[in-house]
Amino acid sequence: MTFVARCTPFAFVALAACAPSQDVAMPEPAEGALLFAQNCAICHGANGQGGSTGTDGPPPADLTRLSLANGGVFPREMVLTTADGYNRQALGDQRMPEFGGFLGGETVPLDVSGTASAEDANLTPVPRALAALVAYLETLQVE
Numbered sequence: 001m002t003f004v005a006r007c008t009p010f011a012f013v014a015l016a017a018c019a020p021s022q023d024v025a026m027p028e029p030a031e032g033a034l035l036f037a038q039n040c041a042i043c044h045g046a047n048g049q050g051g052s053t054g055t056d057g058p059p060p061a062d063l064t065r066l067s068l069a070n071g072g073v074f075p076r077e078m079v080l081t082t083a084d085g086y087n088r089q090a091l092g093d094q095r096m097p098e099f100g101g102f103l104g105g106e107t108v109p110l111d112v113s114g115t116a117s118a119e120d121a122n123l124t125p126v127p128r129a130l131a132a133l134v135a136y137l138e139t140l141q142v143e
């Protein structure tokens, strides 16, 4: 049994090496809910329905009406570029902070248009944190 005991640590390493290096399962809304609570709720409200920055200037948007304002389609691309900071110029001011920190880590394949059928889905590697936020925000949309 000495042999087995000696080999066990190596067997464990070998198994770990065989496991997929990336878990590409799409994040659940709950993962995004946590990120939202930590990073967004202070301005956009606990339920995403808008709030205040405590300053003059544009109020934080009601994030439950993004689909409604976009013809019934959740504007994934806009949300992604807004949260990661790529879209800052379009926003006209800097009142909403950039969350470039969300750009690190593993990526998951997300259909950024959100409208394509499975065959022509425009899958783009998106940082997991941003994909999680999108998944969560989509659950908040009002009809």
Ligand code: HEC
Binding pocket: 036, 039, 040, 041, 042, 043, 044, 053, 058, 059, 060, 061, 063, 066, 078, 079, 082, 083, 091, 093, 094, 095, 096, 097, 099, 133
């Ligand atoms: C410091 C306050 C603040 C924080 C924190 C904040 N936002 Fe915002 N956000 C704003 C303000 C103010 C606006 C509206 C004015 C603007 O677009 O800059 C806005 C606009 C947006 C928009 C655009 C909505 C539209 O209809 O154009 C999205 C999407 C958004 N925020 C998502 C997020 C997400 C996701 C987070 C968390 C990762 C977040 N925000 C954190 C203040 C904030």
